[in-house]
Amino acid sequence: MSLRDLPEFKAERLTEICAFELDTDALSNWNAGLSVRSADDETSISILDVIGEDPWTGGGVTSKRIAAALRSIGDRDVTVNLNSPGGDFFEGVAIYNMLRAHPHRVSVRILGLAASAGSVIAMAGDDIAIGKAGFMMVHNCWVMAIGNRHDLAEAAKTMEPFDDAMAGVYAERSGVKRAEAAGWMDAETWFNGEQAVEAGLADGFLPADMVSENEMQAETMRNVNAVRRIDALLAKSGLPRTERRALLSEAKGGTPSAAPTVMQDADEIAALLKGLSTTLTK
Structure with a gap:
């Protein structure tokens, strides 16, 4: 055990009824x-x-x-x-x-x-x-x-x-x-x-x-995080994960079965985030 008497955290995954998403x-x-x-x-x-x-x-x-x-x-x-x-x-x-x-x-x-x-x-x-x-x-x-x-x-x-x-x-x-x-x-x-x-x-x-x-790493991840935020907002709207992945793949010019890629157009990402935020907070 670690030096502190820390409490054990018991949590059994319940994927059949819930999913956890990024904030x-x-x-x-x-x-x-x-x-x-x-x-x-x-x-x-x-x-x-x-x-x-x-x-x-x-x-x-x-x-x-x-x-x-x-x-x-x-x-x-x-x-x-x-x-x-x-x-x-x-x-x-x-x-x-x-x-x-x-x-x-x-x-x-x-x-x-x-x-x-x-x-x-x-x-x-x-x-x-x-x-x-x-x-x-x-x-x-x-x-x-x-x-x-x-x-x-x-x-x-x-x-x-x-x-x-x-x-x-x-x-x-x-x-x-x-x-x-x-x-x-x-x-x-x-x-x-x-x-x-x-x-x-x-x-x-x-x-x-x-x-x-590492400024280069931070910039590289900026668009990735924006897509993650779009995904999280779609999750809060109740859209299942598979449908979110398919929708984002199509929005990026891919196919639902393709491996996810990241949008590179910052203006496109900003517009999507603004629209989703407005829609989901009404």
Whole structure:
């Protein structure tokens, strides 16, 4: 076990009734070009992407990848460099539990953003450092459910223990009552670096010169993130994942069965986002 007595997070994937999508605000505030300036590659793990497999890039951080990294590190302390907008809730829980079970110190460094499932992973650290310009975001599980009122009520009931367990993890770390942590989640709360330390969700600050930015990487990912945001907005409209992928592939001149590619026209992306945001918020 890690040095802290961290709570285990039990969450069984329920793909038959729900799907977890990226948060559009988190994507908007995520700088994908951030990384640590120097790291001990032998004992560090980088989580600098969305959580779970990403269909738009073929990347993403999976629990399988983290398990392999931990096996390679072996019987040593681990440093986790984290900058993620979140993603697959269950993958985030699995990664949290793996880090929690590591028998040596786990140090988490939030380089830019630890949002949603990324914030759950951060809680596995024996110590957590965040940049003063960094952010942490916590919220309730976001799901898609289809059916009549009984089906929707059952879906809501199913998610209650997940949200309660997540509130327990945040409360354990911060020292606040579980109800207060649940209130943070209900309000989809954003903490800047100073607020995260003040709330007890982080222990201290990263040195200002520890984080570097790859501007080319940030620019490359800008359009990718825009397409991810379109996909998330379509998800909130209730469109199933397969239909969203097909629609976006057609919009980009591809075919529904083709591997996803990314739109390169920034004006086209901006227009689609504006139209979708207007439509879905009416």
